[in-house]
Amino acid sequence: FFFFNDTATTEIYTEQIVGSVRCVQETGYQRRVHGDHQNKSRKKLKKMTARLRHTRKLRGHVSMGHGRVGKHRKHPSGRGNAGGLTHHRNLMDRFHPGYFGKVGMRHFHLAKNPHFCPSINIDRVWSLVTEATRKKYQEGKGEGKAPVIDVGKAGYFKVLGRGRLPAIPVVVKARFFSKTAERRIRASGGACVLSA
Numbered sequence: 001f002f003f004f005n006d007t008a009t010t011e012i013y014t015e016q017i018v019g020s021v022r023c024v025q026e027t028g029y030q031r032r033v034h035g036d037h038q039n040k041s042r043k044k045l046k047k048m049t050a051r052l053r054h055t056r057k058l059r060g061h062v063s064m065g066h067g068r069v070g071k072h073r074k075h076p077s078g079r080g081n082a083g084g085l086t087h088h089r090n091l092m093d094r095f096h097p098g099y100f101g102k103v104g105m106r107h108f109h110l111a112k113n114p115h116f117c118p119s120i121n122i123d124r125v126w127s128l129v130t131e132a133t134r135k136k137y138q139e140g141k142g143e144g145k146a147p148v149i150d151v152g153k154a155g156y157f158k159v160l161g162r163g164r165l166p167a168i169p170v171v172v173k174a175r176f177f178s179k180t181a182e183r184r185i186r187a188s189g190g191a192c193v194l195s196a
Helices: 007-034 037-045 089-095 122-128 131-138 179-187
Strands: 119-121 148-150 158-160 171-174 191-194
Touching: 119 122, 122 148, 122 158, 122 179, 158 171, 158 179, 179 191
Parallel strands: 119 158, 148 171, 171 191
Antiparallel strands: none
């Protein structure tokens, strides 16, 4: 506590400190009553107390609850996936059908690079520019210039022809165009430019 020459000031500070302590106590009480999800996650991480373990009750019983005849051995049926074709066959056939064996042909030195060709349809080409740019050219404020949309910069290789383009001339740059895409881009007054 702070002590001042003025008695009134001391009382005010004392009330503030006591009030803050009470608030902390109340919030702690609410967390205990209603349960905090953080507290729950902490409980999961806690280890079980040794004195509460089931083994405490089994002390004095020779086999510790595992039986005298069968006995508690270390890995009686093998470790891991052992026995999938023999003594665990039933389990593998029921819950993991098709686990064993081969399917199809082998392809030596499979290169996926030559077949990599992400595509975009013409109805999504305008989504590659900002809304402000689209409105600018839609309202005819482009001063006779057509916008250039490079789909390669957005990670696309090929332009496909599904959907419709707005009637705004546009220059589309891409590595590949389908016939339909090329036809529809030119019909809207635009042009297709091939890029390496």
